[in-house]
Amino acid sequence: MKILVPLKRVADPDNANKIKIPAGGATIDTTGLEWKPNPFDEYALEAALRLTENGATPKTRGGEVIVVTFGPKECETTLRAALATGADRAIRVDAKDDELDGSIVAKALRAIVDKEKPDAVVMGKQAVDGDSNQIGQMLAQHLGWPQATFAATIEEEDGALLVGREVDGGVITLRVKLPALVTVDLRIVAPTSVYSKQTKRDFKYNDGVRFAALPAIMAAKKKPLAELKLAELVSDTALKVQYSRFEAPPSRKAGIKVKDVAELVTRLKNEAKVI
Amino acid sequence: MIDWSETHLSIRDAFRRFVEAELKPNLEALEHGDLPPYEILRKMAATFGLRDMAAMKFQSDVAKAKARRERGEADKPREPRANPAAGEELAMRMIPIIELSRYSPGMVTALGVSMGLTANAIMSKGTIEQKERWALDLLTLDKIGAWAITEPGSGSDAFGAMRATARRDGDGYVLSGSKTFITNGPYADTIVFICKLDEGNDPKDRRVLSFVLDKGMPGLTQSKPLRKMGLHASPTGELFLEDVRVGRDRLIGETEEVQARDGAKDTFASERTGVAAMALGIVEQCRMLCIDYAKTRVQFGRPIGEFQLVQLKLARMEVARMNIQNLVFRQIELAAAGRGMTLAEASACKLYCAQAAMEVALESVQLFGGNGYMAEFQVEQLCRDAKVLQIYGGTDEIQISQIARNLLAGLGRERHLDEPARRRQREVLNHGAQRRGLRAGGAGRRRVGVDWHRQPVVCSGRYVSLVAPATRARGAEGVGVTAPRELFGLAGCQRERRRDARTAGDAAHRSVCAVDGASAARDERRRVAGLARGDLVVELTLLPQRERRGGRVDQAEDDRIRPLSAARHEASERSARAGGRAPRPRRRRAPGPRRRRASGTRRRRASSPRRRRASSPRRGRTSSPRRLRAPCPCRGRTSSPGGRGGVGVVGLAPAGSGGGEQQ
Ligand SMILES: Cc1cc2nc3c(=O)[nH]c(=O)nc-3n(C[C@H](O)[C@H](O)[C@H](O)COP(=O)(O)OP(=O)(O)OC[C@H]3O[C@@H](n4cnc5c(N)ncnc54)[C@H](O)[C@@H]3O)c2cc1C
Ligand SMILES: Cc1cc2nc3c(=O)[nH]c(=O)nc-3n(C[C@H](O)[C@H](O)[C@H](O)COP(=O)(O)OP(=O)(O)OC[C@H]3O[C@@H](n4cnc5c(N)ncnc54)[C@H](O)[C@@H]3O)c2cc1C
Secondary structure (H helix, E strand, O other), X not given: OEEEEEOOEEEOHHHHHHOEOOOOOOOOEOOOOXXXXXXXXXXXXXXXXXXXXXXXXXXXXXXXXXXXXXXXXXXXXXXXXXXXXXXOEEEEEEOOHHHOOHHHHHHHHHHHHHHHOOOEEEEEOOOXXXXXXXXXXXXXXHHOOOEEEEEEEEEEEOOEEEEEEEEOOEEEEEEEXXXXXXXXXXXXXXXXXXXXXXXXXXXXXXXXXXXXXXHHHHHHXXXXXXXXXXXXXXXXXXXXXXXXXXXXXXXXXXXXXXXXXXHHHHHHHHOOOOO | OOOOOHHHHHHHHHHHHHHHHHHHHHHHHHHHOOOOOHHHHHHHHHHOOHHHHHHHHHHHHHHHHHHHHHOOOOOOOOOOOOOHHHHHHHHHHHXXXXXXXXXOHHHHHHHHHHHHHHHHHHHHHOOHHHHHHHHHHHHOOOOOEEEEOOEOOEOOOOOOOOOOEEEEEOOEEEEEEEEEEEEOOOOOOEEEEEEEEOOOOOHHHOOEEEXXXXXXXXXXXXXXXXXXXXXXXXXXXXXXXEEEEEOHHHEHHHOOOOOHHHHHHHHXXXXXXXXXXXXXXXXXXXXXXXXXXXXXXXXXXXXXXXXHHHHHHHHHHHHHHHHHHHHHHHHHHHHHOOOOOEHHHHHHHHHHHHHHHHHHHHHHHHHXXXXXXOOOOHHHHHHHHHHHHHOOOOOHHHHHHHHHHHHHOOOOOOOXXXXXXXXXXXXXXXXXXXXXXXXXXXXXXXXHHHXXXXXXXXXXXXXXXXXXXXXXXXXXXXXXOOOOHHHHOOXXXXXXXXXXXXXXXXXXXXXXXXXXXXXXXXXHHHHHHOOXXXXXXXXXXXXXXXXXXXXXXXXXXXXXXXXXXXXXXXHHHHHHHHOOOOOOOOXXXXXXXXXXXXXXXXXXXXXXXXXXXXOOHHHXXXXXXXXXXXXXXXXXXXXOXXXXXXXXXXXXXXXXXXXXXXX
């Protein structure tokens, strides 16, 4: 199976307090931030790797995983890390962050899918910076492919994927015919979440995403990494989404003590307006 | 190296993730419980493919060694040449050390002693069978190793006061003695035990031997972990040996001739360089925690980072971090250039890094105030752990005396750690250093002599070699030397003569000529000699010895040089003998650069035209008539050092004297 996995780098969510918003709030100051791959994208990559191997012999690849990202040259670090963990090749679409919105990325991905013709696109359900949760859905629409979002399990069948989605009170299982688009949720990296056709059903993965071995990190330097121009993929590069203003969350005010339940109820009703 | 490369950073990130996921949750158990570190280390080795890499490298090294043995070749000494892969390899060893040390310097110690010290002791001096029997399992962490030299009564003076003994018993030995402060001692499967061969002689004169022991051998007791101030993740214990019988197969190298002292010294050196990476991990972590704390801890209505006294602490931490990181980078660069730190440099490096780590960690506790004193905050642990860096691998005081000793001896730059390179460079490096010593005055001169005691040159005849800096030695095999050109500072000629107690009656003249400088005359000499700018011509005139104490010549060293020149040497020996008496140089002449020109000119007249051009004035000086009593039949040749010069036999007597301290 050939799988396309879009990756995005995001500001390290553990250091979110370092984000600064200059006066006026027109932009976000990203200087000094540490970048990490979006965690859901890492889960998507792990799922794609599992789908293209026999879990017992992960060194022999049983398919191809192509990772793609949008951004400046520095984003290649994210791609190299993905190549080190097992992706076979990488594409970087050269673009500045402020040239992109969900719609443009979805259209550009469509152009890449048309070119690469993967059997599936596996992607994170959302990026943890903007939390938009829309590109997967838009891309499936552009491609006219079946989609299964928020996947917690994936099992490969002949010509289809069996996808489990956790919902309140149970699991919905969808069978999507290939080619298909799947967006993944965090449960996808549990030990028994993903099975390719080759992997025995009693095989258990380590929990979480895999580590890159040192030789693989060294070898990643030699794996192919192509660069594309955004303009080659989309004709209309006008932004549909424009950010008008940023605001830091208000700093928390000191708490107060209440005398009795009656006062609590009044305050919750009149000040906090939660009841 | 200015900064870590992108690949290094990927490796760092990968280890960082591992440490966060696997080590951090177990830190409490490692620090305050009884969890030994080995399972986590094994998991790390497996996860990152370190185990497979070590096994593969081992197999290929052993296969090569076997093939050499089958062909009847001796182990080929490594040429000191640039090898970027070695730099990368070192970087890949350093990065995990740095990342582990941010949380647990003890894990690094346990790992380093097992996979590093113990395995290396066997890999560097053991036989192929011994490597296969013990070293592979250590390199893969399947087994845990300990390296035992320290005793209750002998620490800094590791060799001098050593009590542990081996007594011959049939074809084997009986070992007894006790060791203490032994890392991994309580759990070790494989122990390298260092002791002295008791032949009924004075303990000072006893030979030092290393044996490999297995857990559970009759007579061997491994204590429980000792309680200590810090480094709790590294179990430290005592070993007691009561008449442990071992076969010769457990004697490292399977011969009593193996220089266990040298092995141990190399071990100290590599231990010292490893401390830099540990210190960097500790300092990076402390600095990071302190910056965060200084920004968020509010006193007197302001974050404490706004107080200048707190800023001073942070600034000093940053200075320490920069310095240590640069020392780490330097080690990587040196490895990539095929070199290592000199023993003195390694000592200076260890001293600085250990002290800086301690200072930073202590100041971090201070910056955290009451919190810093509480186990809940990591700086408390790092502070206790950092202290050990000033003690093991040679205490601060020992490093200081080592550095000072080198400075006073004018040996600022000699003695590279990797043995083959060291051997090759000794000739030239000692020369350059010696010159400095001489400038410094008489004391310097004597100290140089002391160094020669360790590897005295006892030889006769005459030897000339050409040396190209930073390129492979073109000189006679075994004595051709690659030398940093700056060592010689000035172009020109320099002659030395030495005489020392061990080689009583011997005297060596050495001349070094940097084929440098821009004058037309020098260009012409270079052209004729087929040399490049910056090449060095080393000429060593070693006068026939009359009495050589002990009479021993290191056969291997001898053999390595001899084949190139045996015929010519013998010819020259014959003619020397025919000439009657050995040349005797004047004793008290400290040569100075200024005198070169004159003597060179003088010499030029006396020598054949070809040689005259090939050699610099310095060389000419060496060949002054009083020393030409042992003429070399091939001296007229100028283009190849092997051809013209390999007329000497340089034998290195076994290093047996002094210098045994753990330094
Ligand atoms: C955690 C830990 C792990 C260790 N692991 C091992 C191991 O795996 N294997 C092993 O063999 N050893 C190990 N050691 C031992 C370590 O190498 C010694 O502790 C160290 O060499 C110092 O020796 P000592 O403790 O006997 O101190 P001493 O030599 O007794 O020194 C006491 C003090 O005197 C000073 N001093 C001694 N001589 C001089 C001098 N000539 N000039 C000035 N000052 C001097 C020292 O600097 C020190 O301050 C370990 C030690 C520790 C703490
Ligand atoms: C073992 C122990 C026992 C204790 N017992 C008691 C007890 O019995 N009763 C009790 O009340 N308290 C007790 N304490 C608390 C102790 O008095 C405080 O820890 C101490 O006063 C420091 O305050 P802090 O921990 O809040 O550090 P902080 O005040 O937060 O200081 C943090 C760092 O900032 C520096 N700093 C702060 N202000 C300035 C400034 N203006 N200029 C420059 N630098 C500054 C400090 O020097 C320190 O390095 C105890 C603490 C310990 C560790």
